[in-house]
Amino acid sequence: MGSFKGHALPGCFFLLAGLWWAGRFSLWYTTRRNKSLGSTRLASRSTQHRLEIIEGSTIVFFSVVGMLAEQFGPDGPWLHLYDHTEQHWEKLHNWQHSTMYLFFGLAGAISVIVHATEAAPLALDRLMLAMAFFMEGFLFLYHLHGRAMLDVHVHQLLLFSVFGEALVSFLEVFHRGNILLELLRASLTILQGSWFWQIGFVLYPPSGVEWDLMDHDNMMFITMCYCWHLAVGLLTVSMVYCTVSCVVKSRLKKTPPIEMGLLKPREREQESEDEIL
Amino acid sequence: MGSFKGHALPGCFFLLAGLWWAGRFSLWYTTRRNKSLGSTRLASRSTQHRLEIIEGSTIVFFSVVGMLAEQFGPDGPWLHLYDHTEQHWEKLHNWQHSTMYLFFGLAGAISVIVHATEAAPLALDRLMLAMAFFMEGFLFLYHLHGRAMLDVHVHQLLLFSVFGEALVSFLEVFHRGNILLELLRASLTILQGSWFWQIGFVLYPPSGVEWDLMDHDNMMFITMCYCWHLAVGLLTVSMVYCTVSCVVKSRLKKTPPIEMGLLKPREREQESEDEIL
């Protein structure tokens, strides 16, 4: 992935995922909170299930596309792992990226299964997500041998957000539906996405002016820059949250909660179950 | 901040914050405990909200003042980040301190929003506080390159209290209202404040007698000295706690709980909600 585009592309995906999560979890939280106003029409349990399934399918789709692109792209190894004639491994970086996509693909597939059937326990989707993030960080951790100081540093900073997301997802296994953890995960995902862009700008500057990779002042600036990215991520998520809750409230005011009594008993039970879990 | 005053000033703020928290949380705990004696008059839910809002506003105010002082003080970068003519970063230390203040300012602003409106979940103030402390520690962590041994050591010791506060605040997200965590946070804040003073005395001794920054015995003394600061912090907090609970009890004895029945139902509901959260 040694190019600007190779960092900008995953950056876009994580940015979109973070925004999507911020919107989705804000919507669910707001509707749960304003239940007495009949807001369950906006995001009923079956809608939630459908959204989760669509989300999971999308993750699976892009993971498979990513794996295919890494394998069969112009620089790809075409599924060859070891070159026996010259005795070296073929394109290990492409293989590593394929492995990362594999775990995200697994997480997406599990999420689809969990929400489409009743076969698996509900919290499994969070556990697999935690594992996917952990494996991403794990592979990055052993990815950095023999690079320049600043190159190592920008990737180490990335690990803070990646392992942070793994930890938050793991906590969600036990505290499912905690809006703070969900929004924190969204913020960290946006941070990861925007930081991929930053890495691209630092290591492969489109302007052509190279950064001095051994300068300590650059390292200090980059550390600080990471904090600013986090601040921007937090602000973005809070703006999404405010927008969503305003929209929900204004729509609820317009349509009074008349048909409340028409809900089938079964659907309401499921919702309370969702809150407990 | 390379001066005695630059360390004494944040030290004062953290000392005051620690004392304030020790007093506030002791007061709330004691009133909750002596509820049957009608103590809710001393610290009703609305008073608590008002205090939280005042506290948040104060934090925002001083954060903004701090950022302005760092930027536009005599040594400040006046918002210039990069000097293109000489190709170096401008006053990175001032920018880093501004960034720290920024996160404390965000935490204060969020606290005001949480307690003034009903828009955001209650525990968000603790999460943002945890994040502010974490970012402070994070920036200090990468702040220490190329300094003398003792200089690095005194700042590393500081990190124990900073990351300790971040951890305790994060635990409060899940165990809100746990008096032990709240007083522990107050103690660690006092420790951080007094340790800033100690750093000032060690690195910029007002007496003019320089410390040998490479002497191992000095390092061992400083480590032990840190423990003493913690002991003093714990004693201070416990003295505040005892004073507050004595005052509350003596005031309760003087005024018998007559008007108990006059509390509006709504106010009492809110209080019980507060205890659960």
Add this chain to the structure above:
Amino acid sequence: MGSFKGHALPGCFFLLAGLWWAGRFSLWYTTRRNKSLGSTRLASRSTQHRLEIIEGSTIVFFSVVGMLAEQFGPDGPWLHLYDHTEQHWEKLHNWQHSTMYLFFGLAGAISVIVHATEAAPLALDRLMLAMAFFMEGFLFLYHLHGRAMLDVHVHQLLLFSVFGEALVSFLEVFHRGNILLELLRASLTILQGSWFWQIGFVLYPPSGVEWDLMDHDNMMFITMCYCWHLAVGLLTVSMVYCTVSCVVKSRLKKTPPIEMGLLKPREREQESEDEIL
């Protein structure tokens, strides 16, 4: 244990243990879930106790066999610890492996006691299992001095699964019966087992073609390979889970839950107790 066989043997044990746990916990979870269909006949509380006792006894048996083999095998120290004439320790590796077996033996024995009598608290079996895994990792951690880079690396990767199992078992002390933790433990055990095989293939290749232990590309491949082992472990566990839940459901459909009312009150109480714990 410096041989292919010496790594393949524990690998087999861990693989079998992982598969066994995956099956057992899937069975219990599925029966608990389909209780209304009368599935308790398939895995009643007393069957569960009996299985736990058999499992514990098996662990004790193989631990004792392992210890005896390490001590009295052809290369064993025959219980001599120190050679006073030549002033050196006797076969420290054999002693270390005996110590690992000792802790697994203790865990097995405690599990038997916990489930056969009512003397000890139920969660003690998980605590001892966590301790056995922790001591295994602890001994490996100080086992690696002065080895080649790749040799150290493959053993360090092993530690991720070992300490992961210790952590998951410790969490089970507080969240007993959480199916996700139980299946995660099974996956990590399978990972550990298959990784022992991988270590054998890398360090003592049966094909005779030696690996270059100082090549950085080999390290990167091995790291990625570890992720694949984990993916295979997860897939194996999920296949076991699916098989078990299909079998349970098909058996429940064939035999309608007629005798439900014949359960003795005492047995049903015990079961609900099991769910709470």
Add this chain to the structure above:
Amino acid sequence: MGSFKGHALPGCFFLLAGLWWAGRFSLWYTTRRNKSLGSTRLASRSTQHRLEIIEGSTIVFFSVVGMLAEQFGPDGPWLHLYDHTEQHWEKLHNWQHSTMYLFFGLAGAISVIVHATEAAPLALDRLMLAMAFFMEGFLFLYHLHGRAMLDVHVHQLLLFSVFGEALVSFLEVFHRGNILLELLRASLTILQGSWFWQIGFVLYPPSGVEWDLMDHDNMMFITMCYCWHLAVGLLTVSMVYCTVSCVVKSRLKKTPPIEMGLLKPREREQESEDEIL
């Protein structure tokens, strides 16, 4: 403390503390469990309070004695901290040991206050104990500069038990009365005690035969030896537990629970409160 006696003495204290805790917590757990048999006569709530107070007072007493001995013993600094004429710190090791005792003394004093009055929250005694262990480990951590390899290693191993005790005590703040955590703490305390003896034997061998402090085989043996100490600690605690529960059961059989109804309502309320906390 550079002597055999200087390590054997704290070793004795920790051994006794571990045995005492093993006995006390076993007794309380067994009586709670056999409540229906009227076992509350053996260990009523007021007895428990009295025992806690005696325990706290004992800890305070020995901490003060320890501090006095370190300060005013033949090698002590007699409260002089800095020698201005020769410009060096006076007997920093004695001061460090005094500081450790100080925190244990604080923990004991707080425990007395918590159980003798109703001023402070109950879990505070565990929090202070956790802090005392943490500070002990913290001081040891920065105690090891410039020592021989084996000397550093034996002290690092000690840190596992010390920080383990700190962690377990901290968990007890949230899971008070969990018998597993209490017995684990007792085991780790016994481990710490017996390991102090081991350190004494290694660094100051009474037989006069010096250990080679730079030999890697010695390090591997010592690591393994640590595991054996833990195994012995676990066995000791479980033997104490079995003895106590047998004694309690045999005494309960002899004296039938006749006077059950004579318990004052207030006392029973307190007991149930104890279980919840």
